Amino acid sequence: MNAATASYIESNKQRYLDELLELLRIPSVSADSKFKDDVRRAAEFVRDKLTAAGVDRAQLFETAGHPIVYAEKLIDPALPTVLVYGHYDVQPADPYELWHTPPFEPTIRNERIYARGACDDKGQFYMHVKAIEAMIATNSLPCNVKVMIEGEEEVGSDHLGLFVTENRELLKADAILISDTSIIANDVPSLETGLRGLSYVEVEVTGPNRDLHSGVYGGGVDNPVNVLCQMIASLKDADGHITIPGFYDKVVELSADERTEMAKAPFDLVEYKRDLGIQEVFGEAGYSTIERTSVRPTLDVNGIWGGYIGEGAKTVLPSKASAKISMRLVPNQTPDEITELFTRHFESIAPASVRVEVRPHHGGLPYVMPTDSVEFEAASRAMEESWGKKPIPTRGGGSIPIVALFEQELGIKSILMGFGLDIDALHSPNESYGLFNFYKGIETIPLFFKHYAALKQN
Amino acid sequence: MNAATASYIESNKQRYLDELLELLRIPSVSADSKFKDDVRRAAEFVRDKLTAAGVDRAQLFETAGHPIVYAEKLIDPALPTVLVYGHYDVQPADPYELWHTPPFEPTIRNERIYARGACDDKGQFYMHVKAIEAMIATNSLPCNVKVMIEGEEEVGSDHLGLFVTENRELLKADAILISDTSIIANDVPSLETGLRGLSYVEVEVTGPNRDLHSGVYGGGVDNPVNVLCQMIASLKDADGHITIPGFYDKVVELSADERTEMAKAPFDLVEYKRDLGIQEVFGEAGYSTIERTSVRPTLDVNGIWGGYIGEGAKTVLPSKASAKISMRLVPNQTPDEITELFTRHFESIAPASVRVEVRPHHGGLPYVMPTDSVEFEAASRAMEESWGKKPIPTRGGGSIPIVALFEQELGIKSILMGFGLDIDALHSPNESYGLFNFYKGIETIPLFFKHYAALKQN
Numbered sequence: 001m002n003a004a005t006a007s008y009i010e011s012n013k014q015r016y017l018d019e020l021l022e023l024l025r026i027p028s029v030s031a032d033s034k035f036k037d038d039v040r041r042a043a044e045f046v047r048d049k050l051t052a053a054g055v056d057r058a059q060l061f062e063t064a065g066h067p068i069v070y071a072e073k074l075i076d077p078a079l080p081t082v083l084v085y086g087h088y089d090v091q092p093a094d095p096y097e098l099w100h101t102p103p104f105e106p107t108i109r110n111e112r113i114y115a116r117g118a119c120d121d122k123g124q125f126y127m128h129v130k131a132i133e134a135m136i137a138t139n140s141l142p143c144n145v146k147v148m149i150e151g152e153e154e155v156g157s158d159h160l161g162l163f164v165t166e167n168r169e170l171l172k173a174d175a176i177l178i179s180d181t182s183i184i185a186n187d188v189p190s191l192e193t194g195l196r197g198l199s200y201v202e203v204e205v206t207g208p209n210r211d212l213h214s215g216v217y218g219g220g221v222d223n224p225v226n227v228l229c230q231m232i233a234s235l236k237d238a239d240g241h242i243t244i245p246g247f248y249d250k251v252v253e254l255s256a257d258e259r260t261e262m263a264k265a266p267f268d269l270v271e272y273k274r275d276l277g278i279q280e281v282f283g284e285a286g287y288s289t290i291e292r293t294s295v296r297p298t299l300d301v302n303g304i305w306g307g308y309i310g311e312g313a314k315t316v317l318p319s320k321a322s323a324k325i326s327m328r329l330v331p332n333q334t335p336d337e338i339t340e341l342f343t344r345h346f347e348s349i350a351p352a353s354v355r356v357e358v359r360p361h362h363g364g365l366p367y368v369m370p371t372d373s374v375e376f377e378a379a380s381r382a383m384e385e386s387w388g389k390k391p392i393p394t395r396g397g398g399s400i401p402i403v404a405l406f407e408q409e410l411g412i413k414s415i416l417m418g419f420g421l422d423i424d425a426l427h428s429p430n431e432s433y434g435l436f437n438f439y440k441g442i443e444t445i446p447l448f449f450k451h452y453a454a455l456k457q458n
Numbered sequence: 459m460n461a462a463t464a465s466y467i468e469s470n471k472q473r474y475l476d477e478l479l480e481l482l483r484i485p486s487v488s489a490d491s492k493f494k495d496d497v498r499r500a501a502e503f504v505r506d507k508l509t510a511a512g513v514d515r516a517q518l519f520e521t522a523g524h525p526i527v528y529a530e531k532l533i534d535p536a537l538p539t540v541l542v543y544g545h546y547d548v549q550p551a552d553p554y555e556l557w558h559t560p561p562f563e564p565t566i567r568n569e570r571i572y573a574r575g576a577c578d579d580k581g582q583f584y585m586h587v588k589a590i591e592a593m594i595a596t597n598s599l600p601c602n603v604k605v606m607i608e609g610e611e612e613v614g615s616d617h618l619g620l621f622v623t624e625n626r627e628l629l630k631a632d633a634i635l636i637s638d639t640s641i642i643a644n645d646v647p648s649l650e651t652g653l654r655g656l657s658y659v660e661v662e663v664t665g666p667n668r669d670l671h672s673g674v675y676g677g678g679v680d681n682p683v684n685v686l687c688q689m690i691a692s693l694k695d696a697d698g699h700i701t702i703p704g705f706y707d708k709v710v711e712l713s714a715d716e717r718t719e720m721a722k723a724p725f726d727l728v729e730y731k732r733d734l735g736i737q738e739v740f741g742e743a744g745y746s747t748i749e750r751t752s753v754r755p756t757l758d759v760n761g762i763w764g765g766y767i768g769e770g771a772k773t774v775l776p777s778k779a780s781a782k783i784s785m786r787l788v789p790n791q792t793p794d795e796i797t798e799l800f801t802r803h804f805e806s807i808a809p810a811s812v813r814v815e816v817r818p819h820h821g822g823l824p825y826v827m828p829t830d831s832v833e834f835e836a837a838s839r840a841m842e843e844s845w846g847k848k849p850i851p852t853r854g855g856g857s858i859p860i861v862a863l864f865e866q867e868l869g870i871k872s873i874l875m876g877f878g879l880d881i882d883a884l885h886s887p888n889e890s891y892g893l894f895n896f897y898k899g900i901e902t903i904p905l906f907f908k909h910y911a912a913l914k915q916n
Contacts, residue, residue: 031770092772098668155770182674196673200771209735210556213885215654215856216640218786219756220747222740225781226690226759233691236684277667280810282680289678298677301684302774307761308782312489312613313658313819314550315784315857316760316885323683324766326773328676352738361771398673399773427671427774 001446004138009130009442016130016442017113017435019049023088023122024106024115030066030089030155039151042088043067046129046149053133055147061167063159066151070170073136074144080456081144082449083173083412084132085402086125086180087153090117091427098429112432119424123433124179125149127419127441135446142453146173150402156200156362157402164409174456175375176406177448179441181396181418186436188266189383189391191376192416196294197329197366198399199338200302202359203346204322205231211307212317221317222353225306228321231349231356235299239285240292242299242327244345250332254295262290265392275423294395297338298328324361328399335363335401364401369413374455379417381455382447386440398426417448459904462596467588467900474588474900475571475893477507481546481580482564482573488524488547488613497609500546501525504587504607511591513605519625521617524609528628531594532602538914539602540907541631541870542590543860544583544638545611548575549885556887570890577882581891582637583607585877585899593904600911604631608860614658614820615860622867632914633833634864635906637899639854639876644894646724647841647849649834650874654752655787655824656857657796658760660817661804662780663689669765670775679775680811683764686779689807689814693757697743698750700757700785702803708790712753720748723850733881752853755796756786782819786857793821793859822859827871832913837875839913840905844898856884875906 009016028042029035043060050058050071058071066089074081093103093116101107106115113123128147135141148171150160164171181192207224208217236242254262267290273281283292292298306321308314327338343358350356369376371393383391396416403414419441425431467474486500487493501518508516508529516529524547532539551561551574559565564573571581586605593599606629608618622629639650665682666675694700712720725748731739741750750756764779766772785796801816808814827834829851841849854874861872877899883889 031772032768092766092768092770094766094768094772095669198673198773200773207736210883210888211553211886212734213856213883214756214758214760214784215656215786215854216880216884217734217751218758218855219754220739220741220751220855221734221736222738223758225762226694226757229687229690229759229762232684232687276670276675276679278665278679278811280680281678282809282811283678293675293678296677298672299684300672300676300681300775301687301765302672302772302776303765303767304683304687304779305763305767307759308550308552309761309763309780310490310550310552312550313782313784314489314552314760314885315656315658317758318760321762322767324771326672326771328673351740353736353740396673397676397678398671422674425668425671426674427772428669430668 001443001450002138002140005134005140005446008134008138013439020123020126020438021106023126024117025104027104028089028151029092030152031092039066039089043069043151046088049129050147053129054136061163063163065159068151068160068163069149071147072145073132073141075141079143080453081146081173082452083146083148083171083176084128085176085178086128086149087121087151088149089151089154091120091154095429100430111435113435114430114432116431118431118433119420120426120431121153121180123438124418124420124441127179127438128445130442131445135449141449143449146171153402158362160402161405161409164405168410171410173412175452176412176414178400178403178414178416179418180400181416182420182422182424184266184392184394186421186434189387189389190394191379191383191391192396192418193371193393194368194395195366195403195416196397196399197333197335198326198364198401199329199335199342200326200361200363201339201342202322202324202361204320204357206320206355207353208319211319214315214317217317222351223317224354225318225321227351227354228306228323231346232301232323234349240283241285242297244341246341247297247338251297252331262395263288265290265394293397295330297330297333299325301325328397329366331366331368334365339363362401364399365404367403369415373413375413375415378452378455379415379448381451382444385447386444459901459908460596460598463592463598463904466592466596471897478581478584478896479564481584482575483562485562486547486609487550488610489550497524497547501527501609504546507587508605511587512594519621521621523617526609526618526621527607529605530603531590531599533599534602537601538911539604539631540910541604541606541629541634542586543634543636544586544607545579545609546607547609547612548580549578549612553887558888569893571893572888572890574889576889577878577891578884578889579611579638581896582876582878582899585637585896586903588900589903593907599907601907604629611860616820618860619863619867622863626868629868631870633910634870634872636858636872636874637876638858639874640878640880640882642724642850642852644879644892647845647847648852649837649841649849650854650876651829651851652826652853653824653861653874654855654857655791655793656784656822656859657787657793657800658784658819658821659797659800660780660782660819662778662815664778664813665811666777669777672773672775675775680809681775682812683776683779685809685812686764686781689804690759690781692807698741699743700755702799704799705755705796709755710789720853721746723748723852751855753788755788755791757783759783786855787824789824789826792823797821820859822857823862825861827873831871833871833873836910836913837873837906839909840902843905844902
C-alpha cells in the first residue's frame, strides 16, 4: 500500500471505529420481523457512509424483502472491476441472558469489539467501505469498484437472486471480493478456498390429535417426542456416518495429496477441546477434526421442541414434536438433491403411528476457488505483503450460499479474503471482532486491489 | 339414597353447578408460582363452601407450600369414619391457543362443562361437598365424615406427607374416598382397583460451553441435541420394551386369569384410534392396549427443548439440550428405585463428548385395592344401585401418589370411586366434565355412605 493511503488510514482509525460501533448499535436482525425497521436503518447507514466515502453513487434497491445497498466508483473501463459483497443483517442474538454485555450495545474489552454482528458481517464488510474511502481520498484506487451489501444473508438471501439476474449489466465485474471468513490466527494468515453448502429443513411429527394425559394413554399410544428422537437418532450410525440413502453419492473425496496438505495447517486439538470445554470431540470415523469441519458433509439438529417445557412438571403425552435440522454440504452435493433425499428418507422411516411433515428452508451450494487463479494469487500476495508470510489455503466449514449463486448467474468467482478468528463466536452469544483484525483488514484490502490490477495487466 | 336427600339434591342442582363454575374461574395452577394467590383463593372458596354445607368445622392448614383445606362432621364415634380426599389445584393450561373457550372461563357446551379442572379435580371433589351438604341437610349422614382437599397434587403433594404425619389422630378414618378417576362410559360404571406409580426426572445434556456456529464446528463437535435424541431413543427397543437394566425386575405380572378378566372390559380399538386421530397404536409387544395403559410400566418424554426454536432458521450447534421424562410404575416398582436405576443408566450411556445431569422430580408409588374388601364392596353396591348394574373393576393408568402415602402413614386404603370419562381430556386443552357425571356423582356418593355404614355394622 502506498504511504499516502497508509497515513490516511492511520489518522482516521478512531473515526472508522466509531462508525462501526454506530452501525453495530442497529439491531438489524433479518430473521425476526419485529426488527424490520432497524434492518432498513442499517441499510441507510451503509448507503450514507458509502456516499461520504466518495463513490460515484450509492443507493438502496428495494426488494420484496430487505433492501440491497449498491454503490460504485468507476475510474476507467480498461481497468479490472472488483465487486465487493457483504451483508448488513445479523443473526438473532438469543439467548440474551448469556451475553456479558448487551448484544446491541457494542463494548470494547481486551482489544476486541463485543456485539452481535461485530464480525459477521458488519466488522468485516465495513473494512471495505473504509479501505475504499482511503483509496479514493488518496487517489490510489487501481480498479473500478462496485459494492453490493444485502440484508438477508442470515435468512437465505431469498431476494438476492432476482436482484442479480435483473441487474447483470450493472454487476458486471472480474472478481467478487468477500470478507466473511476467518484466518487461522492473528499471526497465521490463511485464505478460504472452499465453503460448505447448506440444506435446512424443519420437521414436525404428529401423533394423537391433542395433548394426552400420560397416565391414561402412556404405553398404549406412540409418543411423538420419543418417535422424533428415534428418527433423528437413526440418521447417523455409531461411526458418525449419515445413514440417508444416497447422501454421500456425489461427495468428492479429497486425494491423498490434498489430505496431506490439509493436515499441515496448524491445529491444536488439546486447545480446541479446552476452549470448548469438552473432554472429547466426535465425528465421522476415519477423518480428522479439520476434515470433519470442512470437507465432509454433516447433519446437525439446530433446535428441537415438543411437549411441556415450562416450570415444573406436567405429565403430558404431547401431540407434536418438532426440530430444525441442517446439513452442511460439500462438492458436488446440491441442496435441492440433499433436501429431497432427506425428505423422502425421513418420511419413509416414520412409523405408522405418526404423521410427519418436512418443510424445507433456504439452502446453498458448496463452493471451491481454484488456487491457481489470478484472483487467488492477488489475495495471496496481498496477505503475504501485509503479514510477511504466505497465507495457508484452507477449506471452510460454513456456508455463504450466494457465492454459488454469483458463479451461476454472473459467471464470476468469489475470493474469500476474510479477517476473522474462530474465537469470534459467530452465531453465538458474546460474538466479537478484534481491533487488530478490523484494522489489519483495512490495511490489506488496498493491497489486494494493487496486486489484482497488476496481475490483470500482464 | 332416601327420598328426602334425592329431593334436596334435585332442587339445588342449579346452585350446585353455579358454585362449581365459580370455583372453576379461579386459576389455581400449582405448578406456576405466578398463580400463588389464586391457589389460596380457591382454598378459601372450598373452606367457605364446606362451612356453608353444615360441617362442624372447616379450616385452612398452612404448609410450606399451598394450604390444605380440612373439614369434619362427626356424628357418633361408634359409626365408621370416611375421609374424603381431593385437590383444588389444577394442571397448567398451556398451550392456551388450543382452547376453544378460555380455560378459566367455564363454558357449557353439549351438556359438558369446559374448563381447566372441570374434571381434574374440581368437578369431581366438589360432588362430595354437595353430597355431604345434602346428607347433612336431610339429616341422613350415616357415617362420620372428614374432608381433606389439598393444593399441590399436580406438583407432587410435597407438603401433604408432613401434614398427614403431623395429624394422624385428626385424620383417623376407616376408609379414604377419592373421586379422581373415570368410568368406562356413562352407561358402563366401573371402579378403579389400581393406580400406576410415577417417577419423573429432568435431564440436561451439555456439549460445548457455548452455542457454536454449525458451519465452523459442525461435524467435528458432538451436538448435544443429537446426543440427547440418541440416548432417549436407546431407552426403548423396537418392541416397545424399556431397556434400563433392572427396570422390570420388581414388576408383578398378571396371572392368566387376571388377564382374561381384564380383557372382558369393553374396549373399541377402532373408536380409540378414531378419537385420537391416529392410524396405529403402539406399545410393548405381547400386551393389549388396555394392559399397556394400566398394568405395564412406561417411559414417556413429556417435554424436550434445545437450540434455537424461534421464528426462521438459525444455524447453531447448541450447547445444551434438555428433556422431562416420566415413567409410570406398577406394583412392586418404587419411584426411588426406578429413579435411581434411570439415573445410573442414563449417566452410563452418555458419550465422553458430553456431560449429563439428571434431576429427579416428584414420584409416587403404585397402588392396588383388593376387590374383596368392605370398602370396595360398598362402592360396588353404591354404583350398582345407582346404575342398575354392577361396576366393572379396572386398573387405572394414571397416578395419584398420595394414595400410597395414605396407606403408609395412616394405614388406610383408598377407594377410587370416580365419575369421569376418558374424553374429559385431563391435562389437555379443552378439558371438560359432563353434567351427567357431575350430578350422577352427587347422587351416588350418599349411596356409598349408606352401604358402607351397613356393611361395617355387620
